[in-house]
Amino acid sequence: MRALRSTARAHERAAAVTWVRPFPLADQLADVVLDVFAPRNPSEFHRVLRPTGRLVVVRPTGRHLAELRGQVPALVTIDPAKEQRLFTALTPFFETSRTEQVEYATFLTRTQALDLVGMTPSARHLNRADLAGNGLLPDQVTVSVLATAYRPR
Template identity: 80%
Template sequence: MPVSLPPALGLSLDLLRCPVCRTRRLHPDHGALRCPVGHTFDITRHGYASLLTGTRATSGDDAAMVQAREWFLSTGAYAPVCGMAARLAVAAVSEQGTVVDVGCGTGYYLAGVLGQMPGARGLGLDTSVCALRSAARAHDRAAAVAWDVFRPFPLADGAADVVLNVFAPRNPTEFHRVLRPTGRLIVVRPTERHLAELRGGVSAMLTVDPAKEQRAAAPTPSPARDAGVHPTRTGPLSGTPGPRTPPASRQGLPCDSHGARSLRPPSPARRTHATR
């Protein structure tokens, strides 16, 4: 039986363009999205659409990483980051706007933004099918699409009032193309102080690339806004698992049965979320 069109995807269908033709619109057709010349893309039973073509992206969180990410986000540790992004979005556009989250992951930040914009619709792009399963149900006005964010986005020109990019790869050329002339680009990225307490106590934890600041300082498409550095501190985490790194095979660490290593923060577990 064909999958029905998810309501959130229906809300954002006019934003999408065939990734093969690049200009033709997509329409629902028996559990898929189809362009006028016949290019067809599946709508999965999990609620997201897969527009990926050709060589598939090899990056993206696996199931264990998504589970760990959702647990960590559920603690509220990154709620200040989500709140900051929402405030910037609300200040930039009307409640009827369109928000595109590039590298949306589980949809946590997109859902937070939409929660403060009652009339807005959202669309998340990510390569991780495991994360997209969560993103597709993160908010009733948030659609999810599988896409490699390093490639030209399958979106119409000037489709977005807000482009959101939180701890994710950036594609400035496409940011500029899909933003409306009055739109707002909101980028949240770690600084060298991000999670300094954890990195200081766990030698195997990945560090922030020292060159990230210089790369991020390169010209960005206008309009863009630098929100400054917002350090926050939170108390010890509760619950059983500790924050997980990517699969241990990527870092040379001993792993558990899920292919990931649980890292317990040093006590007391104060964490500085230093973002810009």
């Protein structure tokens, strides 16, 4: 929720919502819908976007946080079928405009590594205290994502 509040304050015309059905927006009101590592609702995205708008979907590649997943086996892995499911879900509503891969390594303090684990879908299955004391957390991870812009059909 903190990230949503920060996003909404980033610009006077920005709004940020979590999964809401239907979105609390009028039809064809939004210029951009940004979906970062979140469930997608293609029909709602299409409904709220203007015909000239863009949907931007950011999702992890198989290399995303590989060092962390290698050290903490309980972390969720990246499903190899994810790209095909995304294509199947979005194709009735959108066509791909452009895709870019962003990848870089970043160093982490132990606290940052613990916070990062806490932000993953696996967090509820892991004990933070156990992770803090076992030396499993890496001090560097790879951030690797695909960002695709889509045009409404």
